[in-house]
Amino acid sequence: MSSLYFDNAATSFPKPQCVYKAVNNALKYCTGNPGRSGHGHSLASSNTIYEARCKIAELFDADDPSRVIFSLNGTAAINTAVFGLPSSCKNILISDVEHNCVYRSVVERCRRNGGKFSVFKTFYDKNETIAAFKNAVKDRIDAVVVNGASNVDGRVLPIEEIGIRCKKLNIPYVIDASQLAGHFPISFKRSNCDFLCCTGHKGLFGPMGCGFAILSDKGKDMLPLIYGGNGLNSSDAFVGSDIPERFESGTLPVLGIAGLSAGVDHILKNDIKEKHDRYQSLISAFVNDISENRNLKIYHAHGGCPIISITHNSVGAESIAEYLWKNGVAVRAGLHCAPLAHQAVGTADIGTVRFSFSEFNTVSDCKYVASLLNKLR
Numbered sequence: 001m002s003s004l005y006f007d008n009a010a011t012s013f014p015k016p017q018c019v020y021k022a023v024n025n026a027l028k029y030c031t032g033n034p035g036r037s038g039h040g041h042s043l044a045s046s047n048t049i050y051e052a053r054c055k056i057a058e059l060f061d062a063d064d065p066s067r068v069i070f071s072l073n074g075t076a077a078i079n080t081a082v083f084g085l086p087s088s089c090k091n092i093l094i095s096d097v098e099h100n101c102v103y104r105s106v107v108e109r110c111r112r113n114g115g116k117f118s119v120f121k122t123f124y125d126k127n128e129t130i131a132a133f134k135n136a137v138k139d140r141i142d143a144v145v146v147n148g149a150s151n152v153d154g155r156v157l158p159i160e161e162i163g164i165r166c167k168k169l170n171i172p173y174v175i176d177a178s179q180l181a182g183h184f185p186i187s188f189k190r191s192n193c194d195f196l197c198c199t200g201h202k203g204l205f206g207p208m209g210c211g212f213a214i215l216s217d218k219g220k221d222m223l224p225l226i227y228g229g230n231g232l233n234s235s236d237a238f239v240g241s242d243i244p245e246r247f248e249s250g251t252l253p254v255l256g257i258a259g260l261s262a263g264v265d266h267i268l269k270n271d272i273k274e275k276h277d278r279y280q281s282l283i284s285a286f287v288n289d290i291s292e293n294r295n296l297k298i299y300h301a302h303g304g305c306p307i308i309s310i311t312h313n314s315v316g317a318e319s320i321a322e323y324l325w326k327n328g329v330a331v332r333a334g335l336h337c338a339p340l341a342h343q344a345v346g347t348a349d350i351g352t353v354r355f356s357f358s359e360f361n362t363v364s365d366c367k368y369v370a371s372l373l374n375k376l377r
Contacts, residue, residue: 003365004329005330005358005360006356007331007354008203008358009151009179009332010336012202012203012204014360015206015207015263019206019263022261022262023207023262026259027255030045030258031044031045032045034254035231035245045254048254049070052070052261056260056261056264060181060187060214061187062214063189067214067220068213068244069214069215069243070244070252070253071212072210074200075101075105075199076211077198077199077211078101078102078105078197079101079225080197080224080225081174081195081213082105082106082145083109084225085109085142085172089115089143090110090114091118091139091141091143092116092118093119093120093137093145094106096119097122097152097157098176098338098341099147099337100339101178101337102145102147103338103340106145118136118141120132120137122150122155124302124304126161129157129158130162133158133162133165137165137171143173144171144172144173144174145173145176146162147178147179147180148175148177148178149305150179151336151337151341152338152344153308154179154300154307155301156301156303156305160190163175166192173191173193175193175195175196176198177198179203181198181202182202182203183203183272183306184276184305188214193216194216194218194222195213196213197212198212199211200212200256200259200263204267205263205266206262206263206264209253210253210256215243220243224247225247226249227239229250230246275359279306279359280303282363282366283308285367286366287308289370290370294313295312295376296311296373296376297310306356307356308355309345309353309354310352310355310373311350311352315376317350317353323372324353324372327372329368331353331355333351333352333353336351336354
């Protein structure tokens, strides 16, 4: 399938056919509120949710499906983690390429609790990033919250090495895997994190409106973000300690979970490494075709996530995006909800045009887009 949609870092499109089918089936048959009743409509929804927990646990190398909690999106999962950290966590460390879901939630937590946050520098070279992190964590740090990959240039952070250090220092560790998931293998066990948070609508091919987190023993004791009915102990004024219900007050987005489950199943049935290698071939072809245009500057981490940003010497990012859309190409222009990441690459004042790839893009698609860009002189 060919696709001129290059905005997959925002929301993937198109989805695998199995995702459309799963959402349609859920709309028809998962018509009861999960965990609230004993009739067949409710049980169908509950079974769909349980199957999704199992598939997510398998994909992310987690032992216990009950530690998979669902949320309305990745941002809600991140906020659950950040605001659920113990009150003693006054000094929080983040990276210099964070999305606003991490940046703003950390800033707000610090504002409310009188805490402080600090930022460590990341690099395209993994070892340099590890060294910068270790240097930053020497100071008194109570928690670490980082994303797995930048949504501006695709650089990948060494989440496992960061986790080893956090475990050694007994520091709560939260990962935002929203850009990394589906493109690189992620092991919850090897990452040593307490909250692994992710959205469903990007590399996992789910619909918008569904995210999740995976909890460690330390994570399951954190406070929930939302309180309300969860189908358990309805006469009790307190939400309770049962996992995952402790973190899932309110009706879950069953349609989104069904679609996410199908998207994860699609990934489990395909080789992520083979998919990654194909992405790198697409990106290499695209970069080669535009690299001789001296008016363009390219921002991309070689071997990273399938994301490329560009700027033009004389044409603004919004104008380029409008020009491309008039020619049938969907991209995103601006700051991509990630001001820190733009500061890191020096584009905070002008933004970039971002191209983010999926398995449905082809070499011919890339060549067509490159030919359009090369007309901008």
